[in-house]
Amino acid sequence: MTLAKSDQSGTEPGDLDNPRARLSFGQAARFSRYLQVLTQAQKTGRETLSSQELSDYTRVNSTQIRRDLSGFGKFGKRGVGYNVDALAKQVREILQTGGQQNIALFGAGHLGKAIGSSDLFADHGFNVVAVFDADPKKMGTKVGGLSVRPVADAEAVLAEHEVVVAVLAVPGEAAGELADRLVASGVKIIFNYSESLLDVPAEVTVYTSNPAVDLLHALYFYLS
Amino acid sequence: MTLAKSDQSGTEPGDLDNPRARLSFGQAARFSRYLQVLTQAQKTGRETLSSQELSDYTRVNSTQIRRDLSGFGKFGKRGVGYNVDALAKQVREILQTGGQQNIALFGAGHLGKAIGSSDLFADHGFNVVAVFDADPKKMGTKVGGLSVRPVADAEAVLAEHEVVVAVLAVPGEAAGELADRLVASGVKIIFNYSESLLDVPAEVTVYTSNPAVDLLHALYFYLS
DNA sequence: TAGATTGTTAATCGATTAACAATC
DNA sequence: TAGATTGTTAATCGATTAACAATC
Numbered sequence: 001m002t003l004a005k006s007d008q009s010g011t012e013p014g015d016l017d018n019p020r021a022r023l024s025f026g027q028a029a030r031f032s033r034y035l036q037v038l039t040q041a042q043k044t045g046r047e048t049l050s051s052q053e054l055s056d057y058t059r060v061n062s063t064q065i066r067r068d069l070s071g072f073g074k075f076g077k078r079g080v081g082y083n084v085d086a087l088a089k090q091v092r093e094i095l096q097t098g099g100q101q102n103i104a105l106f107g108a109g110h111l112g113k114a115i116g117s118s119d120l121f122a123d124h125g126f127n128v129v130a131v132f133d134a135d136p137k138k139m140g141t142k143v144g145g146l147s148v149r150p151v152a153d154a155e156a157v158l159a160e161h162e163v164v165v166a167v168l169a170v171p172g173e174a175a176g177e178l179a180d181r182l183v184a185s186g187v188k189i190i191f192n193y194s195e196s197l198l199d200v201p202a203e204v205t206v207y208t209s210n211p212a213v214d215l216l217h218a219l220y221f222y223l224s
Numbered sequence: 225m226t227l228a229k230s231d232q233s234g235t236e237p238g239d240l241d242n243p244r245a246r247l248s249f250g251q252a253a254r255f256s257r258y259l260q261v262l263t264q265a266q267k268t269g270r271e272t273l274s275s276q277e278l279s280d281y282t283r284v285n286s287t288q289i290r291r292d293l294s295g296f297g298k299f300g301k302r303g304v305g306y307n308v309d310a311l312a313k314q315v316r317e318i319l320q321t322g323g324q325q326n327i328a329l330f331g332a333g334h335l336g337k338a339i340g341s342s343d344l345f346a347d348h349g350f351n352v353v354a355v356f357d358a359d360p361k362k363m364g365t366k367v368g369g370l371s372v373r374p375v376a377d378a379e380a381v382l383a384e385h386e387v388v389v390a391v392l393a394v395p396g397e398a399a400g401e402l403a404d405r406l407v408a409s410g411v412k413i414i415f416n417y418s419e420s421l422l423d424v425p426a427e428v429t430v431y432t433s434n435p436a437v438d439l440l441h442a443l444y445f446y447l448s
Numbered sequence: 449t450a451g452a453t454t455g456t457t458a459a460t461c462g463a464t465t466a467a468c469a470a471t472c
Numbered sequence: 473t474a475g476a477t478t479g480t481t482a483a484t485c486g487a488t489t490a491a492c493a494a495t496c
Contacts, residue, residue: 022448026462032440040421050477057421061464063480070479078478079472095444110341114334115435119419124436164446165439189442191435195343197264197281205446207438211339211415212348214431215389216256218413220319222388222429224246250486274453285488287456294455302454303496 023094030068031095033058038088039123050081101126102161104187106178107169108133108141108148111193115169116144129161134174151178158185165189172196179206247318254292255319257282262312263347274305325350326385328411330402331393332357332365332372335417339393340368353385358398375402382409389413396420403430 023031037057041049051069055062069075069082072094076082092098103126105116115121116131130153131143138148149157157163166187168175175194182190183200192198192208200206247255261281265273275293279286293299293306299314300306316322327350329340339345340355355367356375365372373381381387390411392399399418406414407428416422416432424430 023444024462025445028444029441032437032444035440036434036437037421040419043419044421052477056423062477063465064463066477066479067463074479076478077472078470079476081477095440096447097440097443099447101439101443110334110338114338117334120434120436121439123419124440126436126439165443167435188446189439191438195264195267195347197261197268199280205442207435207442209433209435209438210260210344211391211431211433212344212350213256213260214415214433215325215345215350215413216259216319216321216348217253218429218431219321219325219389220247220252220256221249222412223320223323248486276453286453287489288487290453290455291487298455300454301496302494303452305453 027068028095030058030060030064031091033060034065034068035088035091035095035097035124038084038091041084042088046084048077048081049084049087051076053081097125101165102129102163103127103165103167104129104154104158104161104163105131105143105167105169106133106151106154107171107193108135108138108143109169111169113143115167116146118144126165129163130157132157134170154181155185158182158187163187165191167191167193169193251292252319254282254284254288255315257284258289258292259312259315259319259321259348262308262315265308266312270308272301272305273308273311275300277305321349325389326353326387327351327389327391328353328378328382328385328387329355329367329391329393330357330375330378331395331417332359332362332367333393336393337367339391340370342368350389353387354381356381358394378405379409382406382411387411389415391415391417393417 034054037054038049051062051065054060054065058065066076072090075087075090103121105112105128108131112131112133116128121128128144128146131146131148132151132154133148134151139150141148164187166182166189168178168190170178172195175192175196176198179190179198179200183204188204190198190200190204190206192206198206258278261278262273275286275289278284278289290300296314296318299311327345329336329352332340332355336355336357340352345352352368352370355370355372356378357372358375362372363374388411390406390413392402392414394402396419399416399420400422403414403422403424407424412428414422414424414428414430416430422430
C-alpha cells in the first residue's frame with residue numbers, strides 16, 4: 001500500500017518532457033492490462049486496435065485509455081486506431097519491463113505444475129529458476145523442464161539467483177511459515193495461491209488470487 | 225461494463241432504510257474481498273478484526289472499509305473491532321450470496337484438476353456440477369469427485385443444471401470457439417484462464433486471470 | 449481510567465463519462 | 473469526400489486520506 005503513492009506533480013502524469021514520470025497505482029495496473037491484450041493481439045496477427053477494442057478486452061473506459069496513452073505521446077492514428085506492435089513497444093517502455101526477473105515456484109501439485117508448465121510468465125520475460133516441494137517423492141520429477149527440489153534448498157537458490165518474486169502454490173497450512181522464510185530471504189513480491197492470509201512487513205507485496213472473490217463480485221451484478 | 229452502473233441516489237449508497245441499495249462496482253468488489261478475509265479468519269478461530277487488520281489483508285484503505293460498512297449499520301465495537309462471525313454474516317447478506325450457484329469446469333489438465341479439487345468455490349457455496357475435456361483418454365477419470373465428460377455433452381449439462389458460470393481452463397486455441405458455445409447456451413459469467421482474448425456480447429462478463437499482469441504491476445513499483 | 453478503534457466529516461485526488469474538434 | 477477514431481477538455485462521481493469526537 002505504501003507503494004501506491006502517486007506522483008507529486010499536479011499536472012501531467014506522463015509529461016513528454018519527463019517520460020519517466022511515476023505512474024499512479026491505478027495507471028500502472030491499467031498499462032499492465034493494455035500490454036497483456038497487445039501481446040495477445042500480436043500473437044493473433046492483429047495490426048491495429050482501437051481504444052474501444054482495448055476497452056472491450058480490458059474493461060477500462062476507452063476515454064481513460066486514450067488519456068493514459070496521450071500522457072506519453074501521440075501513438076494513435078485518427079480513424080484507424082493504434083498500431084499493435086508499436087504500442088506494445090511503447091507500453092513496455094512506460095512500464096520499464098526491460099530487465100530480466102527470476103521467479104521461484106513453491107509447490108509441485110496440480111497448480112504448481114499448471115503454472116510451471118505455462119508460458120504465462122515467460123511471455124513477459126520472467127524466468128522461473130526453481131520449483132520446490134515438501135514431498136520427498138516428488139524430488140527430481142520435472143515441472144516445466146525443471147527438476148523439483150526440496151524446500152530446504154530455498155534460501156541458497158533465492159540468494160544465488162537474486163529472486164525477488166515467489167509464487168506460492170502450496171497448501172494453506174504451509175504458506176504462512178514459508179512466507180516468513182521468503183521474506184527473511186529478501187523476497188519482495190509474493191503471489192499467494194493458498195487460502196492462507198499472510199502476515200508480511202509493509203515493504204513486501206502480497207497478491208492473493210482467489211477466483212471465488214471475483215465470482216461473488218460478478219454474481220452480485222448478475223443477480224441484481 | 226454495462227453492469228458497472230452505480231446506484232442513482234446521490235446520497236447514502238447503503239441507507240439503513242433501504243438495505244438493498246445497489247452497490248457500486250467498486251463497492252461490490254471490496255465487499256467480496258472483505259468476505260474472503262472474514263471467511264479465512266473464521267477458519268483460524270479469530271474472533272475480532274479491526275478495520276486496520278482488514279485493510280492489511282485486503283489492501284483497501286481502513287477508512288474506506290469503515291465507511292463501506294457504516295453504510296449498512298454499526299457493526300463494530302469501538303476500541304475492539306468487528307466480530308468476525310457477525311460481520312461475515314452481514315456481508316453475505318449485503319452481497320446477497322444466499323442462492324446456490326452451479327458451475328461448469330472446462331479442461332481437466334493441471335489447472336482444471338487444481339481448480340476442481342480445491343475448496344475455493346465450495347467455501348462460498350458454489351457447486352461444480354461437471355468437468356469437461358476434449359481428450360478421449362481422460363473420459364471417466366476423476367477430478368474432485370466428478371467424472372470427466374466429453375465437451376459434446378456441454379449443452380445438455382448446462383441446460384439441465386441451469387449453469388450461469390463457466391470456468392475455462394483449456395488451451396488458448398480451444399477457448400474462443402468454446403466461449404461461443406457457452407454464450408449460446410446461456411452462460412453469463414466466464415472465468416477465462418486461457419491466454420485467448422474472448423469476444424462475447426455485452427451481457428456476458430469475462431474475467432481473465434493472468435498473474436503476469438499482476439506481476440508487471442507489482443514490479444513497476446518495486447523497480448521504481 | 450487509559451488506550452484503542454469506530455463512525456463520520458471534510459478536503460483532495462483519481463477515474464469516469466460526455467462531448468467534440470482535429471484529422472487520418 | 474465521408475466515416476471513423478484520436479486527442480483533449482470539462483463536469484461529475486467515487487476513492488483516498490487526514491482528522492477527530494464518540495465510546496467501548
